[in-house]
Amino acid sequence: MPGPYVVPVHGDEDLPKTCDVVVIGGGIIGCATALELAERGLRVVLCEKGGIGQEQSSRNWGWVRISMRDPREVPLMAESLRMWDGLDARTGRDTGFRRAGIIFTCADEKELADHDRWRSNLQGYQIDTRMLSAREFSDLFPGSNLTMAGALHAAADGRAEPQRVAPAMAEAARDKGATILTECAVRGIELSGGAISGVVTERGSIACQAVVLAGGAWSSLFSGRFGIDLPQLKVMNSVIRTKPLAGGPEETIWARDFAIRKRQDGGYTVASGYDNIVDIVPASFRHARDFLPALRCEWKSLSFRLGGRFLEEARMSRHWPLDEASPFEYDRVLDPVPSKKGQDKAMADLKAAFPVFAKAEIAQRWAGYIDVTPDAVPVISAVEAIPGFHIATGFSGHGFGIGPAAGRLMADIVTGRAPIVDPAAFRFSRFSDGSKIELISGV
Numbered sequence: 296m297p298g299p300y301v302v303p304v305h306g307d308e309d310l311p312k313t314c315d316v317v318v319i320g321g322g323i324i325g326c327a328t329a330l331e332l333a334e335r336g337l338r339v340v341l342c343e344k345g346g347i348g349q350e351q352s353s354r355n356w357g358w359v360r361i362s363m364r365d366p367r368e369v370p371l372m373a374e375s376l377r378m379w380d381g382l383d384a385r386t387g388r389d390t391g392f393r394r395a396g397i398i399f400t401c402a403d404e405k406e407l408a409d410h411d412r413w414r415s416n417l418q419g420y421q422i423d424t425r426m427l428s429a430r431e432f433s434d435l436f437p438g439s440n441l442t443m444a445g446a447l448h449a450a451a452d453g454r455a456e457p458q459r460v461a462p463a464m465a466e467a468a469r470d471k472g473a474t475i476l477t478e479c480a481v482r483g484i485e486l487s488g489g490a491i492s493g494v495v496t497e498r499g500s501i502a503c504q505a506v507v508l509a510g511g512a513w514s515s516l517f518s519g520r521f522g523i524d525l526p527q528l529k530v531m532n533s534v535i536r537t538k539p540l541a542g543g544p545e546e547t548i549w550a551r552d553f554a555i556r557k558r559q560d561g562g563y564t565v566a567s568g569y570d571n572i573v574d575i576v577p578a579s580f581r582h583a584r585d586f587l588p589a590l591r592c593e594w595k596s597l598s599f600r601l602g603g604r605f606l607e608e609a610r611m612s613r614h615w616p617l618d619e620a621s622p623f624e625y626d627r628v629l630d631p632v633p634s635k636k637g638q639d640k641a642m643a644d645l646k647a648a649f650p651v652f653a654k655a656e657i658a659q660r661w662a663g664y665i666d667v668t669p670d671a672v673p674v675i676s677a678v679e680a681i682p683g684f685h686i687a688t689g690f691s692g693h694g695f696g697i698g699p700a701a702g703r704l705m706a707d708i709v710t711g712r713a714p715i716v717d718p719a720a721f722r723f724s725r726f727s728d729g730s731k732i733e734l735i736s737g738v
């Protein structure tokens with residue numbers, strides 16, 4: 296099942312022997328971090344086991360939103376929204392970013408009150424949101440049959456093209472001097488006196504003083520090899536891309552049974568926030584206790600299955616020698632088979648709610664594994680146990696929108712600059728220092 300077409304980035308041929316920072320992972324988080332570091336004059340090497348942006352960062356819905364975020368992410372997301380405005384100029388490339396607005400419809404009065412209450416998280420920010428009555432929604436979308444109690448409209452929110460953004464950032468990082476290596480898995484780290492002194496890749500070693508692990512769904516496997524226990528699981532979500540369609544909404548819309556975003560080519564990305572599949576894998580048992588509170592809150596939007604992925608992951612070595620091929624070389628691009636049933640239901644519900652979609656033709660289907668942490672908040676942090684080792688991962692379904700600022704924060708931490716926002720909520724040590732791990736409602 297081929298994923299979406301991603302703007303290709305051709306990797307550099309030569310492996311540098313030494314650099315300041317190695318970034319592991321060429322998704323939006325790794326690329327944003329590499330770009331920041333390169334802009335600050337550091338010698339950066341980004342290593343991607345497959346192609347740039349081919350996992351979550353190109354498979355996502357393309358929503359750039361502060362609305363309905365976990366409050367702990369709001370300050371960083373406010374910075375990110377500002378950064379998106381300048382991203383095309385900064386990278387010299389078209390990312391498709393537009394502040395077209397996002398609307399979260401509310402099925403009942405309770406949801407409406409909850410969404411209205413959520414707006415208090417934006418106090419002190421100049422970010423325009425308002426509640427719409429059902430009538431105001433129909434006035435905005437006269438062709439819609441959607442029944443609802445009302446909606447939250449965030450005009451400041453935006454959308455961008457996932458298949459363009461990580462490649463644009465990687466190319467811009469290269470313009471600033473970074474080396475971009477594709478099909479170059481990092482097998483492990485090298486230590487000297489307990490601190491980072493380099494990495495071992497499938498093409499050889501690179502000496503460095505700092506490493507940023509931005510490996511998305513692979514981060515826990517990578518760090519587990521040298522005893523760093525990162526609680527992380529994967530959730531699959533399926534996506535449809537339609538052919539261009541005239542007359543549909545400009546705004547991105549979340550409804551109980553579907554979620555849509557207009558694409559730059561005039562088509563739509565169609566999915567459902569409630570069609571999430573959790574494959575039961577060996578890691579599910581290892582991390583069961585960490586994830587129990589989250590599973591209790593989110594069970595309505597999750598379905599569990601025991602299938603081939605269990606065996607695939609059970610066969611994966613967790614302790615590979617660094618002079619042999621690692622699991623990252625056997626699985627260059629995570630490309631799960633989408634849930635056709637869930638996709639067809641979302642499409643049928645969309646057509647019922649917006650008859651303009653009756654003529655919509657499906658151009659492509661794909662799925663992606665979302666990497667999640669127990670509190671659905673990312674880790675953007677140094678790892679105290681290994682000086683020089685950093686993690687930026689676990690973006691829990693929200694990493695595309697927050698990506699630019701997450702890269703800046705990670706670069707601040709690596710370079711010791713005053714952080715763009717207080718990084719406390721994102722510290723890795725929260726999972727081991729007795730902190731209460733809470734899932735705070737958001738989407």
Ligand SMILES: Cc1cc2nc3c(=O)[nH]c(=O)nc-3n(C[C@H](O)[C@H](O)[C@H](O)COP(=O)(O)OP(=O)(O)OC[C@H]3O[C@@H](n4cnc5c(N)ncnc54)[C@H](O)[C@@H]3O)c2cc1C
Nearest residue numbers: 320322324344352355356358481511663690693694695696
């Ligand atoms: C279906 C779907 C819908 C989503 N919708 C949205 C949305 O609308 N808005 C939003 O903000 N977020 C959304 N997300 C979440 C968002 O896509 C992710 O949070 C974000 O892309 C994570 O970026 P990343 O760089 O951490 O991970 P990834 O994009 O997964 O990149 C990690 C990269 O690391 C590489 N890698 C791993 N291990 C190694 C190694 N050892 N050596 C070299 N390379 C390695 C992988 O090959 C991969 O390319 C969605 C996700 C999905 C799947």
